[in-house]
Amino acid sequence: MLTIRTRVAAVATVGVVAVALAGCVGTSDAPSADGDVTLTWWGWNNFQYEQVIDEFEAANPGITVEYKNYAFDDYVTALRPALTGSDGPDVFQMQPGALVTNFGPLAVDPSEHMESVHGADWQDRFYPAGLEALQADGEQVALPNYMSAAGLVYYNADILEELDLDVPSDLDQWEADCTTIIEAGYACLAHGAKDGWVNEDVFLSLANSVSPGLVYEAIEGETSWTHPDLVAAMTAWGSLFTNGIVAEGATAMAEYPDAFSAFLEGNAAFIALGTWNTSQTMTAAGIAEAQKGVSTPIDNVFLSAPFPAAESGGTPTSPFGGPDNGWAVAANTPSEEAALTFLDFLTTGYGQENQASGGNIPAVRDVAVSTEDVVDPRQVEDIERQQASIEDLVGLRQIPYPDLDAALVDALSQVAAGAATPKAALESVESVSAGLDRE
Structure with a gap:
């Protein structure tokens, strides 16, 4: 079963000269x-x-x-x-x-x-x-x-079937669906906004939907973080916290265990994660292990789909990882x-x-993910689609520059809390980006 991925926030640079290795054993x-x-x-x-x-x-x-x-x-x-x-x-x-x-x-x-x-x-x-x-x-x-790979939203298929809802393809449709979901007594998107890594995953999902790959140009200093398409993605990020998509109290919740437990227990219809989440939501062995962390029996069917598009009528995000x-x-x-x-x-x-x-x-192409232990036949196709997507990832999840990573995490937190406008938050990220030594 997959162990939950931990994001590197910052690691101090190791200063080593070649001669030092000669005396080490x-x-x-x-x-x-x-x-x-x-x-x-x-x-x-x-x-x-x-x-x-x-x-x-x-x-x-x-x-x-x-x-x-x-x-x-x-x-x-x-x-x-x-x-x-x-x-x-x-x-x-x-x-x-x-x-x-x-x-x-x-x-x-x-x-x-x-x-x-x-x-x-x-x-x-x-x-x-x-x-x-x-x-x-x-x-x-x-x-x-x-x-x-990230860029996915996992959903409770039983909740959507109960409410006669389709998986949303853009944020406008998602907002409308969330109204129905909340009226039925469920949370919409369980999200642990206390954790910077999952906030970045969602922002990258939105950015790669607006303009696939542009955010990686910004990471490398080739495009400004204040590019209109990145401002649009940050605006979409902020809207998640004001339009009812993200569940209330998200800024005080961790993704694990708080948001994930809410999703597993059937209290929320969606959660934004990635392929590392599949074993704990789609296999009998993985769910049995996940059950140890929650008190309510896990008895729903979970599936995944591309994260909805930031813009109305847009294309859902391409996977990245x-x-x-x-x-x-x-x-x-x-x-x-x-x-x-x-x-x-x-x-x-x-x-x-x-x-x-x-x-x-x-990591090798000639070994397929096992689907023998899925809990629902629909999950076989889902898992196969996930593996096929690895051939054509739009970019990485990680930002290789710790200071830039920290700046983006802070900007996302500021926007989620309503403490900064999307453009002002990205201006602060651009300031850090412009001062980086990427050599």
Whole structure:
């Protein structure tokens, strides 16, 4: 089952010179006289890792893997000194954005190893976005673990059927539907506006509906954040809190567990999330796990659709995303060959079958998400559509510049609270963007 994604808000830049690596030794045991190796593996989001280790060790006699799991914030804190000292992992988890920027230089580029094992076209096995998001300074610093995409709204099919409503295609239709939904005693869109990452997901959904891809030009400083289309998207964002779409009290709620619990318990018709949400809403095993966190029985059918268009009659958003996370080999490992073998196992071998079995979208194209455990036949087509969308993502979810990310989060909060106009909020974002050093 998918572990909830955590957004990186900011990570301090790691300053390391190349000579520092020469004196560093990883925590894995160097190969012993009989050739045995012990690898240390670190992460924060790792599905069925014990089973993965068992399968790998059975297929690779002489290599033992020891896993250490962290809460995300603790992981980032521990990783910074570990990769430049003597207590670091051999294989570690990576996330697009700030982690790649800051820790990518401390990882091995696996390209040569992958080519030797899989041939010169090894990259063709992966979704392009999965590789691109895990590159730094022209180097492939990690390989993707599984893929995810936002730009979706999940909905309670039973509520919509009860009220004879279709999934809305734009905000005007959604506002009208919400009136009916609220009159029937339900909340419309459960949303945890206390969390900056989900606010950004919704804003990116709106921006990519108004002008697909424009927001990424702004992120890279190629377009102003005050572009009329981005102002239109920010205006649409603010309207969600005044037209009845977002449930009351959203600014004091977290997406997890508050908004998600309201959705699972059948109190709200919609929630804005992404493909990482599918296993917990569409598979029997995932729902059984989610049930542990809520008191009301989860007995509705959940489906997904593109996030409605910001403008009346517009096109619903294109999906955006990339690798939810990936795996990297530490540059200071004394067991590079064994670590690369394990990396390959995680990202092209059994590790991908494991992700598919849990309802996650594999990083490689030739492994399909399992649909054997869905709770309703309609969810099979839904899941297949989600996986197909990974081939043509409009852009990433992550903003790779921590200061810019923080500025956008603040702007969205200000607009949601009615404390700033959309244009004024984006002017503050543009001010930060203009001062960034993107080299």
